[in-house]
Structure formats: structure tokens, C-alpha cells
Amino acid sequence: MTTKTRKLTIVALMIALSILGGNIKILGSIALDSFPAFLSTIILGPAMGMVVAFFGHMFSALFAGFPSTLPVHLIIATLMMVCMFVYGYIRNKWSDRPVLSKVASIIAAYLINVPLDLLILYPILKQLVFVLFVPLTIATLVNLFLTEIVYAVLPEKIKNFSIVQNSGKGN
Template structure:
């Protein structure tokens, strides 16, 4: 019984250490900007979702986006970036939840579309509702390309790394 308790503690500690390491890597990715606050901070979050589960993925995703927004000077305003942070947390959570429930390629495709297109549309729609932009269409089409590119790079790199490392970790 005592060894079971110790093993559980080791597992919790290891998961916490991996999560902290992936948050640190998200900060590094936050410095690799594609456009404004669009960066490679999500790769560690998607990897965390696959390796450590949905909650760890959501935490790394939320913190990673917040770090990117902070180092970019919150270009779309703090409220919009808080919405994006929550959206990112949900998408990473879903990615981790669907892991081992559906094919990794299908799961990755869903994550890319939700993160690159869905989150973009939601953010732009909220910006219009708050009076920050006149119409959704122009701003959406300006952002969707770079966000879709970043999303594809982040998700596919995380999926490849997970496929290569899952049996070694």
C-alpha cells in the first residue's frame, strides 16, 4: 500500500514538472512571432494535451497564449486576449480529451480548424460586438491565414513529437 501511495506521488510530481517545463517552452515559443500576437506558443500546449491529458493541455494553452499576448503588448486588447486565452484552453482540452478516442490525424485536423478558423471568427465577432472593428469580414480574412498557418505548425509538430516520444516518456 505504501509503495502505491509513493508511486502516485511520483506520478503527480512528474506530471507537474512536465507541465512546468512545457509552460517554459510555451514562453520560448511566444517569442517566435508570425504576426503580432500570433506565435508558436501553442505547440507545447497541444503536446501537453496529448501526453499529460486535457487539463494540463488547457493550462499550458491558456498560460502560453497569455505569455504571447503580454510579450506582444496585448495588440487586440486585454479583454479580447482573455477570450482567446479561454478559447485556447478549451481547444487544447478538447484535443487532449479526444486523444485515444479518435484517430490522431482526425483529432489534429479538428484542432487546426477550431484554432485557426473557429477561434479567429469568435475573436473577430466579439471585437465587432465591442465596437473595436466595423465589420467581421475584412478583419477575419486578414487574420485567418496567419492563424491557420500557426495552428497547423503548432498542432502537427505536437502530433509528430507525441508520436515519436510517447513510448519513451
């Protein structure tokens, strides 16, 4: 199996996990759909994490009946993509300092997922953003916690997949 096929298979599995997580609702479309996106970002890089985040949120919103309208959920999915990019960038940039990279990327992900998202959505959703703050905080922290737990127990072969992929080995 080529590296490209493995990567595509992992992305498909992560989207499927994201869809499953999207069915574990906290409130409306707020669910455990971003955990596979965070994991994909660590393993496959920010670009693939962005893809998983977009589709994960859109399926979660679809299954909830787009409670905040399709345009709002497209904005949220786009913000999730931005979150995965920043999360992955920080993890990669400070990979030589693993504790700092984890802490900084988690803080950045929280700040993007909760206060920044709600600030951007305030003109559209008005007072609803105040209702969303607590469930969104809980979901974001649970998704990030699950990511760290699952990544910690993954076999080294999977953790090092992106290193193998970038070096051209495994084809």
C-alpha cells in the same frame, strides 16, 4: 520522485517551452506557443493541456504587447483551452484507432483554432479577422505538425506517462 512531482515538472517545462514558442512570432501574438500545449494534452491529458494553452497564449500576447487588447486575448486563451479539451478528448476517445484519432483531432484543432475563433472574434475585431486568417492557419498547422513530430520521437516512458499516472504506479 513521485508521479505528482513529475507531472508538475512536465507542466512547468511545457509552460516554459510555450513561453519560448510565444517568442517565435508569425504575426502579432500569433506564434508557436500552442505546440507545447498540444503535446501536454497528449501526454498529460486535456486538463493540463488547457493550463499550458492558457498561460502560453497569455505570455505570447503579453510579449507582443496585447495587440488585440487584454479582453480579446483572454477570450483567445479561453478558446485555446476549449481547443485542447476537444483535441484531447478526440485523441483519448479513439485511441484504439491511432490514425483516425490523430487525423480527427488535428482537423478539430484546426477548425476550432482558425474558423471558429475568427467567427467568435468577428464582432469585436471586424475586418481584422480576414487579415488574421492566413497567419493563424500557418501557425496552427506548424504547431500541430511540430506536435506530431516531437511526439513521434519521444521515448515510450514519456508517451506512457499518463498511463502510469492513472494506474497509480510510479509513486
